[in-house]
Amino acid sequence: MKSEPHKVFEQLLNSKGLKVTKQRNDILDYLLKAKKHVTPEDIYRDLNKKDANIGRATVFRTLHLLENAGFADKIQFADGRLAYEHKFARPHHDHMICVECSSVLEFSNATIEKIQEEISKKFMFKPLWHRHEIFGRCKKCNKMD
Amino acid sequence: MKSEPHKVFEQLLNSKGLKVTKQRNDILDYLLKAKKHVTPEDIYRDLNKKDANIGRATVFRTLHLLENAGFADKIQFADGRLAYEHKFARPHHDHMICVECSSVLEFSNATIEKIQEEISKKFMFKPLWHRHEIFGRCKKCNKMD
């Protein structure tokens, strides 16, 4: 039982003359199962716990591969750390990031997206992607200020 | 003839029991005169060209000082490099960043800002600041694709 994302990923690899490897599949799996945004170090640490060895370099290489293919996205916490999430069957969204506990809320707003398009057009700027992050304190962290 | 921003900066320093130094003034000056967003390395390099020596550590320390005081803001290019701009008598704005040439266009939109407030409220999230960056190709770089 190979999941749909794995099939799609495999197609991408084939189409680029790249090979399907255990490491690449494990990393994709990890992202698919993650309940939150995960750092490269999370992936490296957890995949090495169980299953013998996977190198840090491979984690980064695979994340870039997924990102470039449009299968993963990254966000950045207030302290600069990067975290990833997969994009299979998930609509585009942006983030509110707690500066205290690094928890993340997701939001999306059609009006904002539309205005962005209009602004880009006005400036003859060809938008490829965007990042809209609101930093602040989440409900929980705000209470205990 | 001390500029208004320098006076305000001096007040900040005094109010915190910090000292007014040549290095801090030079860095503020550099930001005030810069025509574009500048990196810490730009500041370090250029200030050392002319005027004897100023350490990298001091550049970073002073940028953080200015940032925390609300006198400077940073943006991040597509490759991850950080750049700063001063905020004296400049209204809030967001950025469109060219992935080819790293040129930056500025925009601001009241509707977007308002919607952000509403979304934050809905999630009981206390917004402190935000970053809204559109990455793509500027008019010039788009032509020569």
Add this chain to the structure above:
DNA sequence: TATATAATTGAGACTGATTCTCAATATCAT
């Protein structure tokens, strides 16, 4: 102005994240 005190400084060591190198290994078309 001289002195005392406390903040600031730059050099360079250090850190953490990421990238690079390369020889050994795994994948895949045939």
Add this chain to the structure above:
DNA sequence: ATGATATTGAGAATCAGTCTCAATTATATA
């Protein structure tokens, strides 16, 4: 199964930024 080619992990290298600390400088006060 074989051969051509892509991938791998270890560890070295890089890079931005931070830290440490002894020497220096700013400033309050006498």
